[in-house]
Amino acid sequence: MDRPRIAYTKLFMTKRERVFNHTNQIHRPPFSKPVMKNHSVVSIQTQDRDWVKQVVTEQWASSIVVTRGQVHNPASLPGFVCWKGEKRVGLVTYRVEKQECEIITLNSFAEREGVATELLQAAEKAAIQSGCNTLWVITTNDNLDALRFYQRRGFRIAKVHTDALKESRKLKPEIPITGLHEIPMRDEIELKKNLN
Numbered sequence: 244m245d246r247p248r249i250a251y252t253k254l255f256m257t258k259r260e261r262v263f264n265h266t267n268q269i270h271r272p273p274f275s276k277p278v279m280k281n282h283s284v285v286s287i288q289t290q291d292r293d294w295v296k297q298v299v300t301e302q303w304a305s306s307i308v309v310t311r312g313q314v315h316n317p318a319s320l321p322g323f324v325c326w327k328g329e330k331r332v333g334l335v336t337y338r339v340e341k342q343e344c345e346i347i348t349l350n351s352f353a354e355r356e357g358v359a360t361e362l363l364q365a366a367e368k369a370a371i372q373s374g375c376n377t378l379w380v381i382t383t384n385d386n387l388d389a390l391r392f393y394q395r396r397g398f399r400i401a402k403v404h405t406d407a408l409k410e411s412r413k414l415k416p417e418i419p420i421t422g423l424h425e426i427p428m429r430d431e432i433e434l435k436k437n438l439n
């Protein structure tokens with residue numbers, strides 16, 4: 244007797260799709276450096292400073308950034324801009340203290356093209372050249388993309404500073420109460436990468 248071919252195929256495909264989707268969500272391919280086309284990463288120049296201030300104000304709710312109870316002014320920090328042709332498509336700022344380099348801001352305006360990866364690598368290289376042995380960054384508990392991004396690039400969660408944002412809001416009241424994915428913004432998550 245002939246089998247109902249269409250129904251059988253559909254059943255098989257559905258199961259395969261389900262398995263594929265399931266494993267794809269859990270097992271992402273190992274990180275490999277993306278290849279960027281027509282992009283260049285250049286250290287922040289004097290003429291970029293106004294743009295840096297504008298980006299930080301738009302992306303981080305004010306021109307300052309607070310991490311671990313300290314106020315930073317990214318427009319006066321060293322960093323790198325990613326250019327795509329004539330357009331600025333990404334920014335990283337950082338600060339060096341003793342032998343540690345902290346990433347203060349990292350923003351991409353052309354997502355999933357490798358922009359942030361390249362910027363992070365430029366900052367890491369600069370940190371090594373400055374004699375740093377650690378690269379660290381603070382993100383907030385709602386920023387699941389950043390947690391994935393940094394961990395896939397060699398960072399480990401070093402500390403969770405619960406309720407740290409209560410203190411940060413005293414210095415920067417613009418920090419929202421609710422963050423990405425409607426998650427209450429409460430904690431600072433400290434990620435570290437050993438550069439040795």
Ligand SMILES: CC(C)(COP(=O)(O)OP(=O)(O)OC[C@H]1O[C@@H](n2cnc3c(N)ncnc32)[C@H](O)[C@@H]1OP(=O)(O)O)[C@@H](O)C(=O)NCCC(=O)NCCS
Nearest residue numbers: 277348349350351354355356357358359360388389392395
């Ligand atoms: C998190 C953030 C910086 C990532 O920026 P991005 O430019 O999209 O980052 P990349 O393109 O380098 O990598 C992102 C993903 O795209 C993938 N990707 C890169 N190039 C790709 C390409 N050509 N095709 C398909 N995927 C690509 C990468 O593999 C990566 O996935 P993974 O993290 O699972 O490995 C960005 O989403 C952002 O600006 N967020 C808001 C600010 C923020 O939260 N900053 C971090 C806290 S300081």
